[in-house]
Amino acid sequence: MASMEAPVGAWSRVAQALSHPIRVVVASFLAAILGGTALLMIPLAAASGESTDPVTALFTATSAVCVTGLVLVDTGTYWSGFGQGVILVLIQMGGLGIMTLASVLAVLIGRRIGVRASLLSGAEARRGSGVAMNAREVVVGVVRTSLLFEAAVALILIVRFLITYDEAPGRALYLGVFHAVSAFNNAGFGLYADSLERFALDPVISLTIAGAIICGGLGFPVLWELRRLWRRPREWSLHTRMTVAATAALLGVSTVVITFAEWGNDATMGTFSGPGKLLAGFFHAVNTRTAGFNSVPIGEMRSESLLASDVFMFIGAGSAGTAGGIKVTTFVLMGYIMWAELRGERQVIASRRTVPADVQRQALTVAFFGVTAIAVSTWLLLSTSAFSLDVVLFEVVSAFGTVGLSTGITASLPTHGQLLLTVLMFVGRLGPLTVGASLALRTRPRRFEFPEERTIVG
Template structure:
């Protein structure tokens, strides 16, 4: 149901973007370009094959904005909200499916959960839009209408970690402006934490002892990745004349922090990604693959998955029989889930890289960057997306779809039904390492 809902929404979005009303020149848009853009919007990625600022008409940009909002909220959650509005109640099946998508612990209070997520989303987006509106109006001379439109579009795009911008160079024109970069970064971070974390922080912000393992891992992991990504980017790019080099020291730190935030699945850029050093690309690949939090607007394998693997490794190196995280024992079922997600992710990325390398003459580093960006639903680009052949763009579409749904969700949808087994085979242990 979840996979089908996303697929149907993408198809509807593509059909709307094909229409002449969606293009600035009033012409029909090719199906692949429309499908790629719709997938990128619904999967809140931000990779583009046509210039968003120039190619699409106001109607087309509104369609993209709506697709971003629907995709960020989640198809089943959006359907639940529509059901609540029309029927004032949810069926048991609807509650179970919505709970699966939102990672809810039960199905009893999904009405309150759905309305809470909607309220959180609109509140954060409104707050960021208000700050951006004032800045665009007073700092850049925009008229009221243009300032409001740009503020709302980028607030929605940032909270949903979509990375779509109304400027040809993304946000490079604001590289030294903290009043634009920091509100957008805050929205991205909050969206990337995941709705379960935001919900608990809203209720129990002052009671850390009540925080779940998921909340603790997300807050600690996010802080470590943001600080580490900022330091790494600054060290690698400090003297690069094509990126941070021309900026003053304060602006370099801001740009490095902004890049670290974007690599967590947002996809805006305030410096030229194509001019970065290879080692910066590789570090960004790692951040993009990890992504943000589960049941939120971020992609990647998720911070929690990465943390679980780290704690499993740490326990094994210490010879511990159990994996303990923040004073709690980790369920063995979570071990298998984390390993499955990572192996599927690595397999999908490697298969896509090999396929695209076979059909193009591009370098490995650029192809790897583009593929990881698609799977992590990041949207950062080394500048090759639009030039890729149709088959390669289709591969990126499939990767964005897989990355947004998650390997476990899509794998469950495609797998055969579980069959009970009335016996167990004898154990045997192969040599490891």
């Protein structure tokens, strides 16, 4: 009898552990990564027909599931058709998974704190009529939205590859679908050894890919609300207003900064025409929002461009989307908090809305978590490799922000360095989401108060 009760008790404990939504998120992504690693180690997955070493397989699977794009081997030549198919499926699972799980967590948080507002702004979804969405509707909406965007982008790319580049129909179809899925999910995986450098001056491919990246990075809550209220911006939720305004502002600033810094750099875009430089600068600015494609060689960029890219990669894009980073809403909220402190105001006001104190703490915690992870990882890589600070920091921020841009040192890092980046991609993908959600879900009223005492700040 005791022998039967033991496994039953063990399974009940596992079920209880998995019942927590945060544990479900982490366990789901770990399972996908381990399954992808096993499939990529099969000899059939490599073009050579030989088994891939565990580190390369694990790194690639993690990069795909976490929709990052960092690679140790060239995707288009090292992996077979089967291996590339596995990577594509992992990208789709990762992109859909993060949008779905983040949106469902938003619904759960909304129920916990009892706020009727838009997804992730007050954290419960509402239709134009004010009726809240349930988890099933969120999942269906995420899948439908993703597939529609990917199909539209793939169609444009397929036609372009067919007509302009004389690709065979089957090859054009494959290129279009692969890059469409990779772009909308902000993965940055490409089938060309130079990423998209050969298309740097092609406005159709560059702008189509950039558009898919932006839409995927906005997040399902924003896309859902814009589709219904795009003509009535005054009715947008605070989250949507923040995300759209910050995205537009950051894209504009980053385009100007990168284009200006690289204007005379002949190794990147210095030889392009004026419009070509603007196109390349805009494309890089979009990809620092956590996509990972590049149309100019990142390793040849100037140090000031790398530093600026670090900042934009750390910020990332929208919540409950396919992008990484600490998210633009976190960044904007910290700006509002600082502004309120400078003005000596007791409340933080954003667009005529009071930001709750617990949301302020969540934003500061997520930002501090990101800074700490990047600082520790950068120190570890600097102490165990011979690369300079600017390229190591770029690589670390790219991994944490699940961006995928690289100066080219990834494959040259020691094995422990590659494993560190693997962990960082996983932490960067799930860290901000799980930290923010767990803080919201675990809010507890204190039954007593301690006496106040001030410390000197600054």
